[in-house]
Amino acid sequence: MNPAEISAFQRLEYDAGFQRQVATQLHRVVRVLIRVKTMAVQAFVPSWGCAAPRSAHWDYVPIASSPSRPFSWFRSHVRRRSSTGTRTHAVTRADSEAAQGRAVGQKPMPTQVSLWETLQALQRNAGVAGFAVDELRAKYGDVFRVDLGVFKPVILCGHDSLRLMANAPDSELSFGANMVPALQIVMEPKDYAATVFPFMDYPLDPTLMPNFEKMLVEAFRKTNHLTKYRERSQTAIRRELARLAEDNFAETDFVEVCSRVLFASSTTILLGDRFASAYGYQLWRDYFELEALAKGPGYQLMPNAPWNAKVQIVRRKARRAIQDEIERRIARSLKPTLDETDDYLDIILYMMDDVTIGSRKVGAIVDQIMSIFLAMHITTVTSASWTTVRLAQDPGAIKTIRDELASLDLTQLASFLPGAMRTLDAYWNETMRIATIGPLPRWAMKDIEFQGVRIPAKSTVVHYMNTTHLDPTIYPDPLLFDPNRFLDPQVTKELTRSAKFWKFGVGAHTCTGSRLGEMVLKLFWTELLSTYEISTSMTAAQLLDFVPSKFGAEMPKETMRVKIIPRT
CATH class of the missing domain: 1.10.630.10 (Cytochrome P450)
Incomplete structure (x- = not known):
């Protein structure tokens, strides 16, 4: 193969590799956009910190989309009960009561802090990679879940929670691969x-x-x-x-x-x-x-x-x-x-x-x-x-x-x-x-x-x-x-x-x-x-x-x- 043929072959190989990369990145962009839309819907659910109408009551459960079922959140529901009847909105999962842990004998899950409120905390923190945890702790207690977009960690505060982290065996709280499963929503x-x-x-x-x-x-x-x-x-x-x-x-x-x-x-x-x-x-x-x-x-x-x-x-x-x-x-x-x-x-x-x-x-x-x-x-x-x-x-x-x-x-x-x-x-x-x-x-x-x-x-x-x-x-x-x-x-x-x-x-x-x-x-x-x-x-x-x-x-x-x- 002469130098010109080698150059042409390398160019074709590069072009094919570039096209594969572009296709892969477009696929990831679509997944990110789906996630952003999900978060936008979540941000305006009244029970996430916005003022809900007095005649309404909202049952909220965090959305649990997965890479294999990116549109699963469309099939989720929040039940709004008012004096005029019941209407259903496609914002959270239909099995809200079970997921929220309201079944007999189960403890409630951590309070979810909305994406909007988390972003507000970030803004007050002048863009530093963290959030105003003291304000959130005063409002939600020592255990709550925050929405950071890519993943939603449960935040523990105070000495008792540090003692839990210190004493819990690896079979309960493991240090290995802490965030990988949560981040796979947008990353392999x-x-x-x-x-x-x-x-x-x-x-x-x-x-x-x-x-x-x-x-x-x-x-x-x-x-x-x-x-x-x-x-x-x-x-x-x-x-x-x-x-x-x-x-x-x-x-x-x-x-x-x-x-x-x-x-x-x-x-x-x-x-x-x-x-x-x-x-x-x-x-x-x-x-x-x-x-x-x-x-x-x-x-x-x-x-x-x-x-x-x-x-x-x-x-x-x-x-x-x-x-x-x-x-x-x-x-x-x-x-x-x-x-x-x-x-x-x-x-x-x-x-x-x-x-x-x-x-x-x-x-x-x-x-x-x-x-x-x-x-x-x-x-x-x-x-x-x-x-x-x-x-x-x-x-x-x-x-x-x-x-x-x-x-x-x-x-x-x-x-x-x-x-x-x-x-x-x-x-x-x-x-x-x-x-x-x-x-x-x-x-x-x-x-x-x-x-x-x-x-x-x-x-x-x-x-x-x-x-x-x-x-x-x-x-x-x-x-x-x-x-x-x-x-x-x-x-x-x-x-x-x-x-x-x-x-x-x-x-x-x-x-x-x-x-x-x-x-x-x-x-x-x-x-x-x-x-x-x-x-x-x-x-x-x-x-x-x-x-x-x-x-x-x-x-x-x-x-x-x-x-x-x-x-x-």
């Missing part, structure tokens, strides 16, 4: 994975990774592995901070600083020093770019659309680099012993059988590593950014922490575990109390009764963390930043045990990577405070701008600005 599973995990091509397959939990425990909780990670992570953090401090003459966006430094640490822990040196910076650039591109609404609804081609190109390039490293190690043909494993990838290859170049298991390993990247990166960067800005506002606390560091043997892993750095722990805990990293989602495996309400199976259940962390009965003057609340390690332990404070979880629901995350963050702060002077022009009020209504803390509305200069 593959699209959801690509949206939430920008590096992933398909969701994690438990049949390919049967020892997933065991791998995590072995890699992130065992002392022998943490000791190896400590040395290499400290080297990576020191190297990246030195590079960034060279040209940091003015206040900089500290979130980007934390992102680059902690990504270098994560890359070393997950994929080793060789990979981190060769590809770490480029992988961080790809991740940072993907994180920005994937936030757009066009990508959220249609991630595989032609106009999102750049996202796909960057994602494939990043995956290719990780896949090459995996296949390079497979080609060694010598399987490392557990003592010889240097990083997380080594542990995966040690614990998995029959991994061959080009097999689906290689793709599953890439997906697992990228999902761990996501989990490690978002949480550590958020914690590091918030806490460092708080410390930069208090030079006295920095001096106290430096005195504590001088009394510790920083070559020992024990120095980086809970309780060893009391002042730093107190600042970190108080920061995370006010700036909670995010909501706590679960997936209801079966019907659950809570506070006289029946939460139906297959519901996405989300706890609004700040309804506990900002509860004045637990924390007096809750918006006051006061690290003294956590200076006593026993008090912190009791607050955590009783589910009044949630940083890494409680009991069986404690984050598997909690010890690793704590070690990496303290390595970062130790290196930063020992080697550099930090300062900020930000005020405490700017850091509280998000608190009253934000659904989960990410960043304040103001850019986090911190100046870093070497100590003399």
